[in-house]
Amino acid sequence: xSLASAPxxxxxxxxxxxxxPPARTARPVRRIASLALSAAILVTGxxxxxxxxxxxxxxxxxxxxxxxATTPPMGWNSWYFFNNNITAKAIADQAAGLATPNANLxxxxxxxxxxxxxxxxxxxxxxxxxWTGSGSGRDASGTIVPNAGFLPSGAMSKAVTLSNGTTVPAxxxxxxxxxxDYVHALGLKAGMYTDTGTTGCGGQRGSxxxxxxxxxxxxxxxxxxxxxxxxxGTPTKYGTVMADYKDWGSLTANAKSSAGVAHPLAxxxxxxxxxxxxxxxxxxxxxxxxxxTGRDITGAxxxxxxxxxxxxxxxxxxxxxxxxxxxxxxxxxPGQYNDPDYLLIGPGFGDxxxxxxxxxxxxxxxxxxxxxxxxxxxxxxxxxxxAPLVLATDTPNLTAASAAIVGNESVIAVDxxxxxxxxQKVIDNGNVQVWSKQxxxxxxxxxxxxxxSSTSQTYSFTTQNLGLNGTATVQNxxxxxxxxxxxxxxxxxxxxxxxQSVMLKLTGATEQKPETVFAPTATGISQKSWNGSxxxxxxxxxxxxxxxxxxxxxxxxxxxxSSAGGVDVFVRGTDNALWANTYKNGAWGSWVNLGGTLSAxxxxxxxxxxxxxxxxxxxxxxxxxxTFQQTPGASDLPAYWYDVKWTTSWVGQDAPNATTIxxxxxxxxxxxxxxxxxRGTDNALWQKSYVSGEWTGxxxxxxxxxxxxxxxxxxxxxxxxxxxxxxxxxxxxxxxTATGGWSSTWYDLGRAGTGAPTASQVGDRxxxxxxxxxxxxxxxxxxxxxxxxTWQQLDSTTKLTxxxxxxxxx
Ligand code: GLA
Numbered sequence: 001x002s003l004a005s006a007p008x009x010x011x012x013x014x015x016x017x018x019x020x021p022p023a024r025t026a027r028p029v030r031r032i033a034s035l036a037l038s039a040a041i042l043v044t045g046x047x048x049x050x051x052x053x054x055x056x057x058x059x060x061x062x063x064x065x066x067x068x069a070t071t072p073p074m075g076w077n078s079w080y081f082f083n084n085n086i087t088a089k090a091i092a093d094q095a096a097g098l099a100t101p102n103a104n105l106x107x108x109x110x111x112x113x114x115x116x117x118x119x120x121x122x123x124x125x126x127x128x129x130x131w132t133g134s135g136s137g138r139d140a141s142g143t144i145v146p147n148a149g150f151l152p153s154g155a156m157s158k159a160v161t162l163s164n165g166t167t168v169p170a171x172x173x174x175x176x177x178x179x180x181d182y183v184h185a186l187g188l189k190a191g192m193y194t195d196t197g198t199t200g201c202g203g204q205r206g207s208x209x210x211x212x213x214x215x216x217x218x219x220x221x222x223x224x225x226x227x228x229x230x231x232x233g234t235p236t237k238y239g240t241v242m243a244d245y246k247d248w249g250s251l252t253a254n255a256k257s258s259a260g261v262a263h264p265l266a267x268x269x270x271x272x273x274x275x276x277x278x279x280x281x282x283x284x285x286x287x288x289x290x291x292x293t294g295r296d297i298t299g300a301x302x303x304x305x306x307x308x309x310x311x312x313x314x315x316x317x318x319x320x321x322x323x324x325x326x327x328x329x330x331x332x333x334p335g336q337y338n339d340p341d342y343l344l345i346g347p348g349f350g351d352x353x354x355x356x357x358x359x360x361x362x363x364x365x366x367x368x369x370x371x372x373x374x375x376x377x378x379x380x381x382x383x384x385x386x387a388p389l390v391l392a393t394d395t396p397n398l399t400a401a402s403a404a405i406v407g408n409e410s411v412i413a414v415d416x417x418x419x420x421x422x423x424q425k426v427i428d429n430g431n432v433q434v435w436s437k438q439x440x441x442x443x444x445x446x447x448x449x450x451x452x453s454s455t456s457q458t459y460s461f462t463t464q465n466l467g468l469n470g471t472a473t474v475q476n477x478x479x480x481x482x483x484x485x486x487x488x489x490x491x492x493x494x495x496x497x498x499x500q501s502v503m504l505k506l507t508g509a510t511e512q513k514p515e516t517v518f519a520p521t522a523t524g525i526s527q528k529s530w531n532g533s534x535x536x537x538x539x540x541x542x543x544x545x546x547x548x549x550x551x552x553x554x555x556x557x558x559x560x561x562s563s564a565g566g567v568d569v570f571v572r573g574t575d576n577a578l579w580a581n582t583y584k585n586g587a588w589g590s591w592v593n594l595g596g597t598l599s600a601x602x603x604x605x606x607x608x609x610x611x612x613x614x615x616x617x618x619x620x621x622x623x624x625x626x627t628f629q630q631t632p633g634a635s636d637l638p639a640y641w642y643d644v645k646w647t648t649s650w651v652g653q654d655a656p657n658a659t660t661i662x663x664x665x666x667x668x669x670x671x672x673x674x675x676x677x678x679r680g681t682d683n684a685l686w687q688k689s690y691v692s693g694e695w696t697g698x699x700x701x702x703x704x705x706x707x708x709x710x711x712x713x714x715x716x717x718x719x720x721x722x723x724x725x726x727x728x729x730x731x732x733x734x735x736x737t738a739t740g741g742w743s744s745t746w747y748d749l750g751r752a753g754t755g756a757p758t759a760s761q762v763g764d765r766x767x768x769x770x771x772x773x774x775x776x777x778x779x780x781x782x783x784x785x786x787x788x789x790t791w792q793q794l795d796s797t798t799k800l801t802x803x804x805x806x807x808x809x810x
Pocket of ligand 1 (some may be wrong): 079127128136201231270295296
């Protein structure tokens with residue numbers, strides 16, 4: 001029984017830097033915290049195989065819970081300004097504030113001032129407090145009712161003249177439906193709020209055990225979505241937080257009024273990123289459009305209407321903390337948004353209406369709230385992450401200072417970009433972070449340079465540091481000023497005050513699309529990298545001494561995953577254990593022994609920024625899985641929680657027909673799913689999938705394979721599998737799309753190699769690498785769709801001693 005080595009020391013997430021370019025399949029800045037496992041555990045690892053149906057093409061790319069949100073939701077929420085002290089009248093006044101032309105916002109084409117709604121802030125969201133109250137919270141028929149003060153009979157909303165000249169008359173607010181009717185008349189949408197538990201936050205009644213009935217009630221009242229909190233949700237109703245919310249997802253997507261009229265509601269998950277077995281960024285997209293990734297950005301007592309002088313206490317560390325926790329770029333896509341909580345910018349949040357500055361409270365001379373620079377950064381940080389932009393401020397009284405921030409249409413456009421890429425952290429030196437977001441127009445990026453420190457910082461970068469080639473035209477999106485050009489040699493320097501940021505738009509450069517190919521050679525693992533225009537020479541990673549400082553030599557081929565956080569390589573060592581190493585900041589780390597007894601090469605897939613899954617074949621011929629992930633915490637989380645480690649046990653994934661697999665498995669991850677493929681004893685390709693937090697069983701995909709398969713996915717909803725086929729040994733290709741399903745035949749790519757191929761995908765380009773029959777490295781590549789591609793020899797001299805493995809760098 002061999003036990004593992006000591007953990008390697010990776011850079012702390014807060015200080016690590018890696019100037020790699022961003023893209024969709026990013027992953028982690030993280031630490032390997034341990035460890036190895038006994039061979040016995042691997043062989044007898046529990047077979048946690050759930051036999052559910054295989055994924056079908058019908059799986060929607062935009063989940064039902066995303067209704068009405070093809071880009072991140074924007075609007076206003078009642079929680080931080082009103083706390084529990086809300087009334088229908090107060091909500092209506094804030095809705096009117098969104099819809100009314102605001103003298104602090106730009107002019108429309110007709111010369112009228114725009115409203116916040118004209119800029120996209122259209123979602124009016126009621127939060128906790130609407131049914132806080134005594135008694136059961138339900139009427140005799142069990143229908144949930146608002147608290148006694150929420151709907152004072154006879155109260156009126158305001159008449160509003162919209163920027164297009166239409167006047168919306170005042171409405172009486174006698175019923176919940178009166179409120180949604182008014183919100184809708186203003187051209188806005190209305191959101192309801194409840195809790196998974198039988199009680200909610202602060203002791204009010206929740207929807208636990210009344211879920212279906214309450215969804216019908218919300219549909220009757222005309223709401224468009226519902227935020228479902230988790231204060232009373234433990235213990236869970238269906239066994240896990242995920243199962244509870246998936247039930248909510250299906251209830252809301254299929255909602256009907258009590259008259260039986262379909263009225264789908266979108267869902268917003270609020271369980272603060274604590275859910276097990278995975279965080280909601282992994283499974284939330286199957287049920288909802290947004291999921292909170294951290295705790296409330298402030299729990300400070302005192303709200304806009306209460307005794308603290310009209311300000312909720314928000315400070316910089318809370319903003320930075322929730323921003324860091326929201327860093328899940330692999331889990332964001334159209335209709336699926338990571339949510340770092342609301343925007344506490346403007347009146348009510350330390351923004352003195354006269355000066356836009358922090359203010360004191362009564363006799364307390366401490367300056368509370370955020371500085372103007374911090375408020376500006378807060379908004380830029382949410383926009384670069386493609387977060388929901390939900391204001392907490394007093395909308396009718398928006399000041400000029402805060403309007404200049406939340407009304408900046410260029411910054412809003414970055415958040416609302418139709419490609420829905422979450423920005424990625426490409427540089428972090430401990431004082432300065434650089435975030436980069438690919439925009440829908442090719443070659444266009446938004447870049448946020450942020451001073452996270454409390455002293456002034458000067459920082460400069462080139463296009464190369466951002467993963468771009470060529471020359472970019474640069475614009476400052478906060479001021480609109482043109483800043484000339486940035487190139488691979490001509491850097492630009494910025495000096496930023498504490499917590500200050502600058503948001504730039506870069507146009508005209510081209511993506512580097514770098515990648516690295518790894519292959520065993522006589523001296524170790526050799527790597528060769530493409531920087532967007534040329535290949536590097538081979539560089540070698542030594543394999544250490546077998547069984548002590550490294551794998552010694554490799555059996556089979558390495559497995560590779562890559563991200564903005566580095567490149568992770570996994571190999572089967574001479575001792576048959578799984579060994580890992582990470583390339584980061586231009587250097588390899590130490591080898592880490594992850595244990596187990598492998599009988600084939602490993603394969604790895606990265607499901608998110610903070611998660612890698614490695615799959616191996618053990619001596620029983622079956623597949624086992626080990627996971628490196630951020631462990632969701634159960635209770636209140638510190639602002640910078642990051643408990644990342646390898647799971648200690650192996651999870652069994654069995655084999656097709658409960659027999660064995662032939663050769664090595666291959667795994668590929670894309671938006672919220674991992675697909676695992678293997679060659680069965682019948683030589684056919686088999687597939688097993690982890691979709692939004694749940695495993696399917698094994699399903700046959702056919703073909704007659706003569707090697708292990710390899711799979712790639714550069715886009716959500718698309719997978720390509722390659723393998724050598726019998727009887728020719730030529731490489732074949734099988735394709736899947738979420739909309740079209742599997743291609744009916746394997747395409748023959750017309751060339752044979754030695755052993756299994758490897759593949760990588762960058763954007764629309766797919767690269768397949770083989771160890772050719774003369775042991776040199778050959779590449780097949782295809783740009784766009786279809787089976788037509790080109791073969792080329794990459795190096796005629798270096799001889800490979802095993803099969804290659806390729807990783808595209810995001
Ligand atoms: C929790 C949520 C907040 C808010 C309050 C209401 O704290 O995280 O967003 O909904 O409950 O009580």
